[in-house]
Amino acid sequence: MKLLLVEDDSDYAATLSRALEAMGHDVVVARDGVAAIEFNDRDQFDAIILDRMLPQMDGTTLVERLRERGQTLPVLMLSALGQSIDKVDGLKAGADDYVVKPTSVGEIDARLHALVRARGWKGEGATTLRAGAILVNPGKHRAWYGDDALDLSNLEFKLLAELTRHAGSFVTRTMLLERVWGYDFEPATNIIEVQIRALRRKLTASGSPDPIVTKRGVGYMLEA
Structure with missing residues (x-):
């Protein structure tokens, strides 16, 4: 899959992107929400891995912006915030799944595949x-x-x-x-x-x- 990883922690982003690429994914990294929108406007992705706590535009605002624009690609939200209210807020904003850090790359990969299968996703071009x-x-x-x-x-x-x-x-x-x-x-x-x-x-x-x-x-x- 071609993935957009939105993560401001450079060390974590590098580690996760390398692990996902080793599993056969093509990963593009954006450091903040504004950059993520720019990348998403220029390219087509199969799914987004999105950190909730981001500079300039937080994860919930970013996913809300994407959904308002009619974009339906799966979004997996990652966050160190593990309270139920945090998960509910992320899902209500439009995320499809919510994972609390730290978690294994194997689980992230499995959740991404499950989201894509469940949504019948075939790429952004299928609907937009x-x-x-x-x-x-x-x-x-x-x-x-x-x-x-x-x-x-x-x-x-x-x-x-x-x-x-x-x-x-x-x-x-x-x-x-x-x-x-x-x-x-x-x-x-x-x-x-x-x-x-x-x-x-x-x-x-x-x-x-x-x-x-x-x-x-x-x-x-x-x-x-």
């Missing part, structure tokens, strides 16, 4: 689409640009989802007309341009850079 800082959850009809939730019309949402699905490649007008509007002909209107402009306005409303590239005669591309 991502391109850079843009995240689209088609099932929940929700989208985010960074930490900002996007308020999109149905057509704008479908357009963004299609561009995100093919991020890094140009999508032609014909493809958009077929997949977003369901047309098998070229209408005598500029409906695509109108919706692209509307989508751009909402994506950049908070000051974020415009991620849509236009190439005349080719189509549109969402930067990956």
